[in-house]
Amino acid sequence: MLSPLVVDAPFEWHYIRSIIRVSLYVSLTAVVLSTLFSLPIALVLGFTEFRGKTLLTSLINTGMGFPSVVVGLIVLFALSNDGPLGSWDLVFTPEAMIISQFVLAAPVITGVSLAAVGGVEQNVRDAAYAMGGTTVDVALVTIKEARYGIATAVLAGFGRAISEVGSVLIVGGNIAGSDGTSVTRTLTTAIQLEARQGRFETAMLLGAILVVLVLLVNAIVVRLGNGGGRYR
Numbered sequence: 001m002l003s004p005l006v007v008d009a010p011f012e013w014h015y016i017r018s019i020i021r022v023s024l025y026v027s028l029t030a031v032v033l034s035t036l037f038s039l040p041i042a043l044v045l046g047f048t049e050f051r052g053k054t055l056l057t058s059l060i061n062t063g064m065g066f067p068s069v070v071v072g073l074i075v076l077f078a079l080s081n082d083g084p085l086g087s088w089d090l091v092f093t094p095e096a097m098i099i100s101q102f103v104l105a106a107p108v109i110t111g112v113s114l115a116a117v118g119g120v121e122q123n124v125r126d127a128a129y130a131m132g133g134t135t136v137d138v139a140l141v142t143i144k145e146a147r148y149g150i151a152t153a154v155l156a157g158f159g160r161a162i163s164e165v166g167s168v169l170i171v172g173g174n175i176a177g178s179d180g181t182s183v184t185r186t187l188t189t190a191i192q193l194e195a196r197q198g199r200f201e202t203a204m205l206l207g208a209i210l211v212v213l214v215l216l217v218n219a220i221v222v223r224l225g226n227g228g229g230r231y232r
Contacts, residue, residue: 018181019190020209026094026186027162030101034157038110039150043139046117063107072167075100079171092173094184100167105157112156116149117142151221158217162210165192
């Protein structure tokens with residue numbers, strides 16, 4: 001297993017590219033998995049009434065603000081040799097970081113999606129049922145009506161994931177390989193390292209790249225949320 005030692009990486013473009021690649025792989029994978037997990041939960045909560053619904057909603061809302069360092073500690077314990085998932089041997093790997101970001105992003109995507117689904121007017125659902133639609137059909141109509149809110153939920157989840165420092169630092173170790181490329185070093189952990197070591201030029205460049213990536217994902221998701229139509 002790799003040791004979580006910080007390797008002094010030079011200011012080279014292959015170093016920058018490797019950090020971007022790891023950051024996008026970890027955050028996008030975590031957000032996609034979180035969306036696939038969270039959207040059905042939001043639909044179930046938005047469509048049905050059952051005992052414990054209020055408690056579950058409260059837990060989701062609590063999870064939206066759960067301290068990231070605590071999440072990192074919990075995931076690290078679960079994946080450690082003494083933890084229940086220790087046999088997976090994932091500590092200080094990108095996959096451990098994905099798990100951590102999934103735990104952080106899922107409540108955000110669920111909570112915002114639930115608000116978007118709940119905002120769809122009841123007469124829209126009633127009309128879908130009246131036209132002979134099944135539960136799946138009504139759910140698809142609801143998703144279409146709530147698409148902008150769901151896009152906002154995905155954006156919020158991506159923002160929480162890619163801007164994360166504490167939990168990914170704990171479970172990933174901020175490792176760079178012997179060739180100076182990133183193993184588990186992300187944009188945020190690299191910025192923290194570069195700034196601490198006085199390499200402010202590199203830190204500022206990485207910060208600018210992070211902002212550009214967030215803006216690009218923002219534009220793509222909002223475009224998809226608008227159904228590919230033109231802005232008015």
